[in-house]
Amino acid sequence: MAAQLRFSPLFHSKIFTGNCRPRTGKISGLSSLLPTTSSLSWSPALSLLPRASIPSQAFTAGGGGNDSGGPGHRGSGGGGDHGGDGHSRDEPERSDLVGPIGLFVNGWRARVFADPQFPFKVLMEELVGVSSCVLGDMASRPNFGLNELDFVFCTLVVGSILNFVLMYLLAPTAAVSASAASSLPSYMFEPGPFSLFSRIGTFAYKGVTFAAVGFAAGLLGTAISNGLISLRKKMDPEFETPNKPPPTVLNAITWAMHMGLSSNVRYQTLNGxxxxxxxxxxxxxxxxxxxxxxxxxxxxxxxxxxxLARITGSQKAVSDEAKAGLISHGSDVVSAAESADSELQSSDSHLK
Incomplete structure (x- = not known):
């Protein structure tokens, strides 16, 4: 579900050249209308971001080469402080929080500073991207997934986590300098003087990264889904799920395989x-x-x-288990009939 996690060409309209002026082209307004990533395709880590990042020079306030519509632009004119509060106009405000929450808040502010449309893109990706993924998930199940709503709910939870995490990792920040650009293309078919080895390396790197994020999100999402179902059972003892809960680790491995193979291939192809x-x-x-x-x-x-979940057995519906039981029972009946027939034939031979 997710081959469009990228910033090229949709995001390239926001990348600044040496004179700090944005490139123009057919798609200059598209990045403000569409999220730059998509569900279940999920993305490279921060070490690959410099190619899609905005030079820190582009965020310097005041006169010069910046267009007023550039991402992260904070007003015009001279000065360096916001009303004397000690914060520079070319840097996002820092949070006083510490620990993982503080890191997340500061990272979120840096991404919004680099791209003011980032919250809107995340919202649209969660609404449109996850909805499309769940629609495809339900369409592949018997009775449009109505008999496997517990599995569909698990997909919804994992997909929501995946979308947010990968968009967060892919988003550019003002702190990343263009001088640290990666030698790898952002996707296999990106135009540029990249060697065949570099393009293959990008495919492998994205596959490993997608798989790692898919495994982590699969663990967390499956645990949350199973936990909520268990809580429902405690609150309502008469409630019974139509299927057995998916094994947490096996379901996470299935998500890792899906992200590293299916999502990675679709990501590369769709970008091209x-x-x-x-x-x-x-x-x-x-x-x-x-x-x-x-x-x-x-x-x-x-x-x-x-x-893939059917193949790995991470999501086995009751109907599938019943079919397997019928097949096993039928094979037992056939073997018993064959043994009885052989016994009759041997008894007939003795009588003769």
Whole structure:
């Protein structure tokens, strides 16, 4: 469900060149309308961000080469403080919180400072991306998933966590300098002087990263889902789930395989397709095509995960177990009939 975790070409309209002026092109307004990532495709870590990051020079307030519409622009004119409070205009405010919460809050502020549309993109990705994924998940199950709503709920929880974590990791911050650009392309088919080894390395690196995030989110999401179902059973002793809860570790491994294989392949392919469409279609047609492709990609991601979960056995429906029981029982009946027939034949031979 998620091949569009990237910042090229959709995000490249926000990347500044040496003279600190944004590039222009067909898709200059698209990044403000669409989230730059998508569900169940999930992303590289911060070490790969410099290629899609904004130079720190682009955030210096005051006169000069910055356009007023640039991301993270905080007003104009001279000065360096916000009303004398000690915070520079070219840096996001820091939180007084400590520990993991403080790190998260400061990271969130840095991302919003670099891209004011970041909260909106996260919201749209959670609503549209996860909804498309769940739709594909339900469409792949018997009776449109109504008999396996516990599995669908687990997919919803894991997908929501995956989307947020990967968008957070991919988002640029003002603190990352363009001089630290990675030698790897952001996706396999990105235009540029990249060697075949570098492109293969990008595919492998993204696959490992996607798998790691998928495993972590699978562990957390499955534990949350199973915990909520257990809490419901304690509150309502008569409540019974239609299926056995998915094993936490096995379900997390399934998510890791799905992210490293299916999502990674779709991520690379979709980025290449969008690059070709950008060159061939007018801006309006390109935007509409991207929306359609991303929704279809998320639906396909949900369907592919259900197929993989059936193969690994992480999500076994009662109907599947009943079929397996019937098959086993039928084989036992056949073997018993064959043994009885052989006994009759031997008794007939003795009588003769």
């Amino acid at each position: 397709v969008e690059f070709v469409m950008e060159k061939a279609l007018p801006p309006a047609g390109f935007k509409a095509s991207v929306v359609v492709l991303r929704c279809l990609n998320n639906v396909l991601g949900g369907m592919s995960f259900v197929m």
